[in-house]
Amino acid sequence: MIEIKNIFKNFGKLKVLSGVSTEIKKGEVVAIIGASGSGKSTLLRCMNLLEAPTFGEVWMEGRLLTPVDPYLHEEVIEASNTYKKLIGEGLERDAAIAKIREEDLLNEKFSIAEGKEYKGKIKKIYKENSIDINLARRKMGMVFQQFNLFNNMTVKDNITLAPIKTGMYKGMGKEARAAAEAKAMELLERIGLADKADVYPSTLSGGQKQRIAIVRALAMNPDVILFDEPTSALDPEMIGEVLDLMKQLAGEGMTMVIVTHEMGFAREVADRVLFVDEGIIAEEGAPAEVFGNPKHPRLKEFLSKVL
Amino acid sequence: MWKIFSQYWKILIFEGVKNTIYLSLIALFFGTIIGAFLAFGRMSKFKPLSWAVGAVVEVVRGTPMLLQLYIGVFGIPMVVPKEVRPDFLNDYFVMVAIVLVINSAAYVSEIIRSGIQAVDKGQTEAARSLGLSGFTTMTQIVLPQAVKNILPALGNEFITVIKETSLASTFAVGELMTKYDEIKSVNYNAFPAYIVIGIIYFVLTYSLSKIMAFVERKMKHD
Ligand SMILES: Nc1ncnc2c1ncn2[C@@H]1O[C@H](COP(=O)(O)OP(=O)(O)O)[C@@H](O)[C@H]1O
Numbered sequence A: 001m002i003e004i005k006n007i008f009k010n011f012g013k014l015k016v017l018s019g020v021s022t023e024i025k026k027g028e029v030v031a032i033i034g035a036s037g038s039g040k041s042t043l044l045r046c047m048n049l050l051e052a053p054t055f056g057e058v059w060m061e062g063r064l065l066t067p068v069d070p071y072l073h074e075e076v077i078e079a080s081n082t083y084k085k086l087i088g089e090g091l092e093r094d095a096a097i098a099k100i101r102e103e104d105l106l107n108e109k110f111s112i113a114e115g116k117e118y119k120g121k122i123k124k125i126y127k128e129n130s131i132d133i134n135l136a137r138r139k140m141g142m143v144f145q146q147f148n149l150f151n152n153m154t155v156k157d158n159i160t161l162a163p164i165k166t167g168m169y170k171g172m173g174k175e176a177r178a179a180a181e182a183k184a185m186e187l188l189e190r191i192g193l194a195d196k197a198d199v200y201p202s203t204l205s206g207g208q209k210q211r212i213a214i215v216r217a218l219a220m221n222p223d224v225i226l227f228d229e230p231t232s233a234l235d236p237e238m239i240g241e242v243l244d245l246m247k248q249l250a251g252e253g254m255t256m257v258i259v260t261h262e263m264g265f266a267r268e269v270a271d272r273v274l275f276v277d278e279g280i281i282a283e284e285g286a287p288a289e290v291f292g293n294p295k296h297p298r299l300k301e302f303l304s305k306v307l
Numbered sequence B: 001m002w003k004i005f006s007q008y009w010k011i012l013i014f015e016g017v018k019n020t021i022y023l024s025l026i027a028l029f030f031g032t033i034i035g036a037f038l039a040f041g042r043m044s045k046f047k048p049l050s051w052a053v054g055a056v057v058e059v060v061r062g063t064p065m066l067l068q069l070y071i072g073v074f075g076i077p078m079v080v081p082k083e084v085r086p087d088f089l090n091d092y093f094v095m096v097a098i099v100l101v102i103n104s105a106a107y108v109s110e111i112i113r114s115g116i117q118a119v120d121k122g123q124t125e126a127a128r129s130l131g132l133s134g135f136t137t138m139t140q141i142v143l144p145q146a147v148k149n150i151l152p153a154l155g156n157e158f159i160t161v162i163k164e165t166s167l168a169s170t171f172a173v174g175e176l177m178t179k180y181d182e183i184k185s186v187n188y189n190a191f192p193a194y195i196v197i198g199i200i201y202f203v204l205t206y207s208l209s210k211i212m213a214f215v216e217r218k219m220k221h222d
């Protein structure tokens, strides 16, 4: 479903992610845990390119969302002048590739220095695999800590805006709108908020807002939904209603990636838990393993603080 | 005072107020349109454009209006040779209007820019995460919310411009303040004329601020 390959993310001098790779499988529920400031949100936001990774690639359903990272393609490295020079100096193929990767030898800033063949290879990979990011995002919902419902629109318009504007429903303007509204009402019925269809978000409680934000994502029929601490901004008594809805979705086979501090929820719902620390996935595994038998000292320390 | 008003009301109301409003409307109308372009220029990801627009805006905001008027009315025509000088460069009213437009465009651009940037970034992120384009996000989500920040400040700018048109009297272009000079020169009694002119400016700006307050209240309801 989503494959991230060797992602690095720097904000200026600050190195937040330093080589993260993982694959989210169809139907999988993945929880991302870790200390505050460890880069969990950044990792999640790199998946739908709300943050552009500094290096590395993001793939979704076999389509490339980021620019091509030359280091990830041996045939690109082999086409570079740097590689040819190393071979000329008598290095073996594998040794040359390893050296280039280890020492970041490719000239990415002035890619012309690596020759036409190198540039051509990159272009070809990009052309054959890349997909417009807006198209990819339509299949990748996101739910934010701060809800981010559109303040200038009613609940119903919040839900129907993207399906209508992206032409998800066929037919003339009116037909498409009617179809989108029928779907929105069906989703609102499901969460018991049909009576709120025509109110503005400012009149809703946090729990209501977040459940509406979730169905707004669902209205696009996404293949996967990314959650960034969906319950962290909620009053304690409202956390349950949001987690219940998420459990339902997980039960229906929705693919979900969830950054969360709700360890009980992660343990119960996740198929796999990623522990992020110092810019990498320091430990990962089934929840029983990660919570029951943590190996990494930092994970042990983290769990002793939050459990 | 009443005598002044009854004697010269035609000059004051018809010509002075008309020209003042005329200049203000030109400055605001074109200033707002150009200001909107400048605002988007300054927010552009294309650095040279954003830098150039920023430089122009800051210079205009950082120098006195009266100096800009002198440059527009006297300076620019002076550096253009007579043979190639288009007529409008010699027309004080046109040059004053152009300077007013540029000046208010600079201020309006900052009002629009800060109004847009005050909209929570989460709104944009939510829209983009649904696969909406940058343009749809701007027109459907950001601008409708930014208008609520922009309108009050724009109202203040309108009032400022009305008052600043008085500087144009330096070049006797026929707005309210120029009329004051005319009245004074036949009447020799300056003080009542001051007060009459002051009242007229006040009526203009005060009614405008009332209208703005009404519009703002209307907007709050939706
Ligand atoms: N847009 C940004 N610009 C600069 N620094 C950022 C930005 N976003 C996040 N950071 C920094 O990156 C680090 C990781 O942030 P984040 O991914 O939000 O952590 P987490 O979600 O695990 O709390 C923090 O130190 C944060 O201050």
Ligand SMILES: [Mg+2]
Residues within 6 Å of the ligand: A040, A041, A042, A229
């Ligand atoms: Mg976070």
